[in-house]
Every structure is written in structure tokens, then in C-alpha cells.
Amino acid sequence: MVINTKHIRTGIRPQEAQIGIHPGMFIGGAPCLDFANTVDWHAGGAPEDRLQDYAGLAEWAAAAGVVTQETARRLIRASRVRPGESERVFKRALAFRESMYRILAGIAQGRRPDPKDIAAVNGVIGDALGRLQLRAETGGFRLDWPEGEGKLARVLWPIARSLSDLLAAGDLTRLRQCADDRGCGWLFMDSSRNRSRRWCSMDDCGNRAKAGRHFRRLKERVAS
């Protein structure tokens, strides 16, 4: 099942939410931001998590393009025979995601990150970057993780690399949090020329804000 718009997100059950991976979720502009956006209403009082277990995480990683479909399938098969590790990695992934989200949302709001969150993401970043290997290819070299890597945490490594790239070398003045007043909370890089993007998506939060403004103007006109 594919859910096509984020509009439906308020009414979906957790099981449906997990398989509700759709192109509208990949609006962040960096894998770490898209991963942070696997929670709907992330800045609101009742966040809704689209990831429910390790398999869901690996499916998301394949849809996001951070691992290949083949790697995701292999890791999902491995997770079934290693349920303890699978559960541990999934919990670690969620804790990593929330620390990452607090750091990034804080930057977008002009706040300094909590050292505890930095320490938490450093654990995963160290794990990820420490396993990178240089490989010679025709015409150059590639820095990547070994093919056939069996560790279930493998899905987190490209996300951690994306986070370290963004924090250490990205243009953080372009990092934004959706201006939606219901608590959408999604994060994205504003790549618009005049740096004027305010909403995660014009089809969703942006459209609602526009419709709201239109409605208020109409009401004012009727009242005057």
C-alpha cells in the first residue's frame, strides 16, 4: 500500500504508517533530514512514528536510496534470524534519530545543541566513519562500506555520514523547520534562490497555510 499524501497522516494506524513510505517523505534535501522526518507531527504534542521495527527501517533506507534494495532485503533476512540484535539496532536507530532531530531543529531555531545529543550522535558517527574503506575504481577511488557487510546497524551508517557532512561542511544557514503551526516539525534545506521556503511541502502544510490566509481575508472582507 502506498499513501500518496501526508494529509492522511493523522488518521493512519501504526501498522499502516510503517508501510506508508511515499515520495512525499523525501523532501529534506539530505538523507539525515529525511530520516528525522520519519516522524509526523515531530514538533507537536502527539508525534506519529512511521517506523515500527527493523524491517520498516531497512525498507525506508532502501526507499531513501541510502542502501540498495538488495542490501535492504539481505539485512531484513538477517534481522529475522537475529531478533535480539534487530531489536537493539532499531532502538538505537530511534534514539539516534531523536538526538539528531533535537540538534537539527535547534540549529534551525538558532539554539545551541545539547552536549548529550552531540555525544549520542557521535557514537553512531564514529561507528559509521570508522568502517569506511577506500576502494580503487577505474579513474579514481571510492570511500564506501564493504559490499556484503552483515551488521544490521549498516542502515544507519549512511545517515550518520550524511549528518556529519551536513553539520561539519553543509550550509546550516539554509536549514529550516516547517513553519506549520500544528507542529509538523519537518526539517529541510531551503535551496530556493531567495531563501524563502517556509513549509515542508506546498501541497501540504504550505497549502493549508495559504488556504487559511485566504479564508481569514475573506472573513475580514465580509466583516468590513
Ligand SMILES: [Zn+2]
Ligand atoms: Zn510541514
